[in-house]
Amino acid sequence: MHADTYRHRGLRRTLVEELRRKGIRDERVLTALAAVPRHLFFEQAFQQHAYQDKAFPIGQGQTISQPYTVAYQTELLRLQPTDRVLEIGTGSGYQCAVLLQLTPRVYSIEYNAVLFESTRRRLGAFGLPAHLFCGDGSVGLPEHAPFDKILVTAGSPTIPRTLLRQLRVGGALVIPVGDENSQRMMRVVRESAEEFVREEFEEFRFVPLLGQAGWQK
Ligand code: SAM
Numbered sequence: 001m002h003a004d005t006y007r008h009r010g011l012r013r014t015l016v017e018e019l020r021r022k023g024i025r026d027e028r029v030l031t032a033l034a035a036v037p038r039h040l041f042f043e044q045a046f047q048q049h050a051y052q053d054k055a056f057p058i059g060q061g062q063t064i065s066q067p068y069t070v071a072y073q074t075e076l077l078r079l080q081p082t083d084r085v086l087e088i089g090t091g092s093g094y095q096c097a098v099l100l101q102l103t104p105r106v107y108s109i110e111y112n113a114v115l116f117e118s119t120r121r122r123l124g125a126f127g128l129p130a131h132l133f134c135g136d137g138s139v140g141l142p143e144h145a146p147f148d149k150i151l152v153t154a155g156s157p158t159i160p161r162t163l164l165r166q167l168r169v170g171g172a173l174v175i176p177v178g179d180e181n182s183q184r185m186m187r188v189v190r191e192s193a194e195e196f197v198r199e200e201f202e203e204f205r206f207v208p209l210l211g212q213a214g215w216q217k
Contacts, residue, residue, distance in 0.1 A: 004037040011051035012038070015067055018053055024071040028079075032101035033071055038064075041092040041122070060112050062207055064092040065153060069204055076174045076187050076201065077149045079103055086144070086166070088137030089153035089209070093119040096130050099151075106130045107144055109137035111210055136211035140166040147171060155183040155206035160213035164188060164196055176206050180215070 016034045024030060039050035041064055049056055055063040065073075073095075079085060079102040087096055090110035099106045108130050110116040116134040123130055133141060138160055140150070145166035152163070152175040163173055167190040176183035185201040208215040 004040065008037055008039055008051075009034075015051045015053060019068055019071050022053075022068055024068070024075060026075045028102060029071050029074045029098075032074065032098045033067060035101055036094065036097045038067065038094055040126070041094040041097070058092045058115070060115050062091055062112065062115060064094050065206075069206075070095050070098055072185070072202070072204075073151055073153070073174050074098055074102070076185065077151060077172065079149060083148035084144075084146075085149040085151065086137075086141055086147045087151045087153060088140070088163075090119050090132060091115060091153065093123045093128070093130075095151070095153055096123065096132075097126070097128055100128055100130060104129065107133070107141055107147070109133040109135055109141055111136055138163075138209055138211035138213035142166060150174070152176065152209060153206070154209035154214070155180070155204075156209040156214055158213070159186060159188060159198075162213060164190065169193065176204050178203075180208060181205065 012034050016030050039047040042050050053067050055066045058064050081103055083103045084105040087108040090108040096108045120132050140163050146168040148168050148171045150163055150173045155176045169190050171190050173188045175186050177186050178184055182203050182205050187199045189197045191197055
């Protein structure tokens with residue numbers, strides 16, 4: 001079932017009100033989440049879970065992030081409509097679709113080849129014009145840098161320098177950093193060629209960022 005019905009839109013409005021109560025303030029972000037049919041990023045058998053504020057398994061040991069987390073990270077990005085943004089960890093493609101509501105210039109990279117293929121097909125079927133790549137996003141996407149914003153949607157052991165170097169001056173990296181059990185959300189703004197300012201936010205629990213600058217598995 002690939003319909004976005006009146007009922008689904010109502011469930012999304014309720015979810016958005018829940019996110020507002022939990023502290024999400026940016027109206028553009030809330031409008032973006034209200035617009036994206038999250039149930040279409042789920043297998044049909046699990047679509048009834050799509051409008052709970054919960055992460056959910058998407059196969060390959062990975063998850064679609066909780067709506068609160070998607071809204072929180074998107075809010076921290078402070079996206080402008082002309083921004084070029086790189087998402088690391090495409091997963092189901094849901095966060096990518098939310099970003100596309102805010103800027104048409106979205107690049108997204110996924111490490112898991114099976115997920116990459118199914119999500120590439122899904123986003124293609126929806127006609128969503130993201131630039132999708134399969135590979136190790138822990139080292140960014142140097143051939144397409146610089147980016148105004150970089151968003152990491154998996155938990156990283158450190159803030160990879162290689163990602164900071166791919167930011168435009170004035171740009172920002174949003175990344176959860178910590179151990180395998182919990183990560184602190186960080187925003188690092190590139191103030192000049194050599195100066196970076198780091199801010200710390202709430203704790204979250206993400207699946208691990210793998211690859212060269214991530215966890216070695
Ligand atoms: N943003 C996704 C969504 O909206 O469904 C959720 C992301 S899920 C929490 C984290 C994703 O990061 C997984 O799909 C995982 O395979 C991917 N990942 C882990 N390490 C990665 C890496 N080095 N490069 C790219 N993707 C990676």
